[in-house]
Amino acid sequence: MKNKALAAPYLVWMALFTIVPLAIVAYYAFTDAATGEFTFANIANLGNYMPILIKSIWLALISSLICIVIGYPVAYFIANCKETTQRFLYMLVMLPMCISFLLRTLAWVALTEDTGIINNFITALGLQPLPLIRNNGAVVLGMVYNYLPYMIMPLYTVIMKIDRRLIEAAQDLGCNGVNVFKRVILPLSVPGIISGFTMVFVPAVSTFYISQKLGSSGTTLIGDVIESQFKTAYNPNLGAALSLILMVMIFICIGVMNRFGDEEEEVVTL
Amino acid sequence: MKRIVPLLLCAIMIFTMLPVQAKADDVTINVYNWGQYISDGTDGYIDVNKAFTEKTGIKVNYMTFDSNETMYTKLKTGGSTYDVIIPSDYMIARLIAEDMLEELDYSNIPNYALVDEAYKNTSYDPENKYSVPYTWGTVGVIYNKKYVSESDIGSWDLLWNEKYSGKILMFDNPRDAFAIAEFLLGIDINSEDQDELRSATYKLIEQKPLVQGYVMDQIFSKMEREEAWIAPYYAGDYLLMQQENPDLGFYFPKEGFNLFIDAACIPKGCQNKAAAEAYINFLCDPEISGENLDYLGYSTPISEAKQYMDPETAASEIAYPTEETLSNGRAFINLSEDTSRFTDSLWLQVKTQGGVDTYAIVCMCAVVVLLAAYFIIHGVRRKKRIANRCKRWKQ
Numbered sequence: 309m310k311n312k313a314l315a316a317p318y319l320v321w322m323a324l325f326t327i328v329p330l331a332i333v334a335y336y337a338f339t340d341a342a343t344g345e346f347t348f349a350n351i352a353n354l355g356n357y358m359p360i361l362i363k364s365i366w367l368a369l370i371s372s373l374i375c376i377v378i379g380y381p382v383a384y385f386i387a388n389c390k391e392t393t394q395r396f397l398y399m400l401v402m403l404p405m406c407i408s409f410l411l412r413t414l415a416w417v418a419l420t421e422d423t424g425i426i427n428n429f430i431t432a433l434g435l436q437p438l439p440l441i442r443n444n445g446a447v448v449l450g451m452v453y454n455y456l457p458y459m460i461m462p463l464y465t466v467i468m469k470i471d472r473r474l475i476e477a478a479q480d481l482g483c484n485g486v487n488v489f490k491r492v493i494l495p496l497s498v499p500g501i502i503s504g505f506t507m508v509f510v511p512a513v514s515t516f517y518i519s520q521k522l523g524s525s526g527t528t529l530i531g532d533v534i535e536s537q538f539k540t541a542y543n544p545n546l547g548a549a550l551s552l553i554l555m556v557m558i559f560i561c562i563g564v565m566n567r568f569g570d571e572e573e574e575v576v577t578l
Numbered sequence: 579m580k581r582i583v584p585l586l587l588c589a590i591m592i593f594t595m596l597p598v599q600a601k602a603d604d605v606t607i608n609v610y611n612w613g614q615y616i617s618d619g620t621d622g623y624i625d626v627n628k629a630f631t632e633k634t635g636i637k638v639n640y641m642t643f644d645s646n647e648t649m650y651t652k653l654k655t656g657g658s659t660y661d662v663i664i665p666s667d668y669m670i671a672r673l674i675a676e677d678m679l680e681e682l683d684y685s686n687i688p689n690y691a692l693v694d695e696a697y698k699n700t701s702y703d704p705e706n707k708y709s710v711p712y713t714w715g716t717v718g719v720i721y722n723k724k725y726v727s728e729s730d731i732g733s734w735d736l737l738w739n740e741k742y743s744g745k746i747l748m749f750d751n752p753r754d755a756f757a758i759a760e761f762l763l764g765i766d767i768n769s770e771d772q773d774e775l776r777s778a779t780y781k782l783i784e785q786k787p788l789v790q791g792y793v794m795d796q797i798f799s800k801m802e803r804e805e806a807w808i809a810p811y812y813a814g815d816y817l818l819m820q821q822e823n824p825d826l827g828f829y830f831p832k833e834g835f836n837l838f839i840d841a842a843c844i845p846k847g848c849q850n851k852a853a854a855e856a857y858i859n860f861l862c863d864p865e866i867s868g869e870n871l872d873y874l875g876y877s878t879p880i881s882e883a884k885q886y887m888d889p890e891t892a893a894s895e896i897a898y899p900t901e902e903t904l905s906n907g908r909a910f911i912n913l914s915e916d917t918s919r920f921t922d923s924l925w926l927q928v929k930t931q932g933g934v935d936t937y938a939i940v941c942m943c944a945v946v947v948l949l950a951a952y953f954i955i956h957g958v959r960r961k962k963r964i965a966n967r968c969k970r971w972k973q
Contacts, residue, residue, distance in 0.1 A: 341919075359939065360930055366938040369945065423805045442744075442790065525748075525789045526932040533930060540647040540751065541922045542654055564949060 336548035350549030357533060357550060364530040365557065367444060368513035371451035375459040375508045376501060378452070383463035383500075384493075387470075394468075401460050409454055413521050416450055417441065420522070442524035450518040451508075458507040466500030467493070498568065506562055513561075514554060530554055606637040607661040607853045610649060612840070613642040613795040614815065615664070617873035624869040630860050636853045644794040645751035653678060659847045661854035664712050667839050668753065671702040671912035679708045680844040686855035689862035689880075697839060697879040701911060709841035710858050713876035715814045716899065716907055717754065717836040720797075722807040723827045734762045734831045736808055743788040747800060747809035750792035752925035753910060754836065755782060758810055761833040768911040772920065779924040783931045792929065801826060812838075813896050817875030828896055830903055837907030839879070 340347045354361075386397045404412060419425050420440035427437040440446065470493060478492045516531030523529075530550060537547030609627075619625030627638040641660075643649040646669040652658065653673075665673065673679050684690055690710055697711040719736055725745070730736055737746055737758065749755040757767040759781040765774045790806050798815065800806040802822040816828045842858045844851060860866060868886025871878045877897045878884065884892040891897060913921065 356927075357930065362942050363938045366942050369942075421803075421805050423803050525786055525791055525929075528930050533926065536926065536929065538651070538655075540645060540651055541926065542647070542651040543919075543922065544655075567953065 333548045333551055336545050337552045338549075339545060341543055341545045350545050351553065353546060353549065354553055357530065360528060360533060361530050361554070361557065363527075364513050364554075365561070367448055367529070368451065368509050371448050371455065371512045372459075372505050372509045374448065374452050375456050376505065379456055379459035379463055379504065380497075380501070383460050383467055386460075386464050387467040398464065401457050401464075405457055410517060412454065413450055413518055416446075416453065417521050420446060441522060442527075444523075444527060446522040447519050447527055447529075450522040451512045451515065454518065455508040455512055458511075459504040462503040462507065463497065463500040466497050470496050502565055502568065505565055509561060509565075510558055513558060604637065605635070605850055605853050606639050607850050607857055608639045608641065608659060609662045609664075609857065610641050610643060610652075610660040611662075611664045613644050614798065614818070615642070615840075615874065615876075616640070617870040620873070623873035624866070626861070626866060626870050629866065630857060633860070634853075634856055636850075636856065638857070646753070647751050653845055659849055660845055661848045661850055662842055662857050663845055664840050664842050666910070667700065667702040667841070668910035668912045670709050670841060670843060672918075673843065673845070674703065674708055675912065678846055680846055680848055680851065681707050682710065682844060682858070683851070683855060686852060687859040687862065689859050689864075692862060692864060692880050692882055694879055694881050700839060701909065702839075703841070709843045710862060711839050711841045711879035712861060713814065713871060713874070714837070714839045714879055715812050715876045715897075716830065716904075717757075717810060717838070718813050718816070718828055718830045718896075720801060720809050720811050720816045720819065721827050721829075722801070722804060722823075722825055724804070724825045725807045726827075731827075731829055732832055734758055734810075734833055737810060738762075738785050738788065739808075740788060742808055744790050745807040746785075746788050746790060747797055747806045748785070748789045748792050749810060750794050752921050754810070755792075755925070755928070756921060757836050757910070759785075761831065761835070764833070767834075767836065767908050768913065770913060770917045775917075775921060775924060779928060782928045786928065786932055812876070814871075814874055814876030817891070817894065817896060818873075830899065830906065832906075834906050834908055837904065837909050839909075840876075 337350055338346055338348070340349065382401070386394055386401070389397060417424070421427065422437055422439075422441070424441070426440060431437050474492055474496070475488055478488045483491065514531045514534075516529060516535045519527050519529045519532055534547050534550050534554070537543045537550070616626050617623045619628065627640055631637055643652065646665050649663060649665055650669060650672070653660070653663070670679070684706075687710060693711055697714065698706055703709045719731070719734070721731060721736065726736070726742065730739055730741070736742075737748070739746075749758070756775070756778050759778040760767045760769065760774070763774075763777060763781060765771075765778060769775065790800075793800065797806075797809050797811050798819055801809055801819055804823070804825075813828065816826065820826045820828075842861060844854050844858075848854055861870070862880060864880055864882040865886050867878050867880050868883035871883065872887040872891050875891070875897060878887075895903075
């Protein structure tokens with residue numbers, strides 16, 4: 309009883325600011341802009357935006373994978389340091405997040421532009437400037453840079469909590485280093501990988517600022533389309549429909565990701 | 579104790595969301611204007627809003643938008659009230675048609691009498707009931723003389739010139755962008771013909787691979803730092819940019835160009851109409867208009883204001899083109915709602931075109947197939963393993 313009462317404020321908050329807005333989004337998605345009648349026309353528009361949606365998911369997927377590849381060793385290293393060092397390194401990972409994400413993205417623009425800092429340096433050396441900005445690579449770079457801490461945090465928490473005795477037991481039973489990692493540490497850190505993946509993938513797939521600043525006129529993502537419907541085109545119905553579809557897509561991706569987790573747990577318990 | 583903390587946090591959250599009640603004698607007006615569109619005290623020029631507060635005691639809460647469409651959406655979606663807005667001609671006609679503007683009380687705006695006759699009884703506000711001109715101006719091509727050869731200039735087709743691929747900027751609003759394609763194709767910029775609008779769309783899609791970005795106010799920094807070399811923009815802003823980078827040049831394309839008037843209006847829902855009218859009147863004061871537009875580079879609709887300007891600016895052929903040049907200018911007329919919607923959908927088509935990335939689609943399909951294969955193989959292996967264990971257990 310006591311626990312329920314404590315949760316009440318949050319439940320009210322959830323209902324007011326999550327459930328109700330979602331219902332409004334759904335309402336807009338299924339109504340006509342001019343007449344307000346029920347329609348599937350907005351959802352039917354999906355065909356036109358499918359390539360963009362796939363591209364958004366693809367870029368977000370790549371960014372999430374790169375984040376895992378970069379983030380895992382970092383988290384592993386931090387988790388194996390002395391406790392005081394751990395706290396310091398953890399703070400270093402968090403530090404960039406104290407600065408606005410918009411500013412940090414703009415800083416990348418200043419670095420990578422044709423007349424930016426890096427290219428100025430390159431041309432000063434007498435070389436041709438590199439096309440660093442306005443391509444898919446730059447967008448992925450922006451995503452990885454901005455969302456990497458969200459990958460490291462859950463990984464670090466999970467790896468740190470792995471019972472050292474399990475590792476010792478594996479070593480006692482004759483496992484070599486590679487196998488200890490492959491058969492003990494990695495399976496046990498799967499929950500961290502999954503929550504890290506989710507925390508990177510979800511904001512990356514719906515971003516619009518990064519693609520606008522670091523992308524070209526050809527790297528329009530689904531987030532850009534949704535933003536434009538609310539900001540300039542004044543077509544909230546289409547915007548809501550696209551948001552709804554994106555949400556469903558995200559749920560599917562997370563669902564697939566969670567199946568990995570289920571499998572591993574079953575293997576462990578068997 | 580534990581129960582109080584979350585409740586307290588909730589209470590704090592809710593209270594911080596409530597609007598702060600202003601004191602009764604403390605009048606503040608919300609002004610919503612284009613970005614980079616008022617003299618704000620830079621380089622020793624006048625700070626218009628500060629001067630207004632000093633004169634009248636009315637505070638100005640100044641906000642900016644980057645296109646007429648952004649402003650329209652903001653007004654439509656509500657949630658915020660504005661006392662003064664400064665949209666362009668065709669948008670004013672749209673706002674009037676949709677009954678979103680208050681009629682002005684011109685007895686509170688005596689300076690309106692000073693506005694030149696040419697800027698009264700306009701097509702967008704024929705009876706002079708809703709608007710007071712703030713500036714007028716033209717759209718042309720800004721280019722960097724260091725990189726763009728003189729033989730290429732003169733026409734809108736410079737924006738389609740493959741030589742400058744990746745160094746061309748384009749308007750990020752449908753009306754201005756479509757007008758450029760339409761001028762080039764010889765179509766009327768107020769055309770409501772769907773086929774003509776479609777051909778303009780194809781023209782814009784054809785240009786897309788060469789375009790560095792669709793931008794509005796970012797044009798300033800991109801052109802000044804030479805990140806981009808060619809951009810269509812408002813003549814007044816060219817004069818401002820040229821002070822920063824003297825290598826920038828400007829021309830009026832021979833096919834014709836947009837001629838616009840931006841005017842101050844009061845939207846429905848305004849909280850302080852008298853204060854808003856005082857602000858509009860202040861903007862029309864010849865001395866203020868002169869000093870303000872001296873900085874902005876846009877053209878003043880009040881001839882008397884020119885005496886307060888730098889004589890060089892007042893004589894500039896870019897801010898005040900000759901009659902002959904002006905005869906090539908065309909004004910926007912408000913399009914019907916259907917055409918506006920149609921143009922918006924075409925514009926979205928332009929913006930999303932080229933997003934089709936066969937590489938990404940193929941890779942995504944591969945990922946889906948691999949995942950499916952993984953789960954199937956895994957499932958089969960698990961079944962086998964369980965079967966084996968069962969067998970062993972029975973033995």
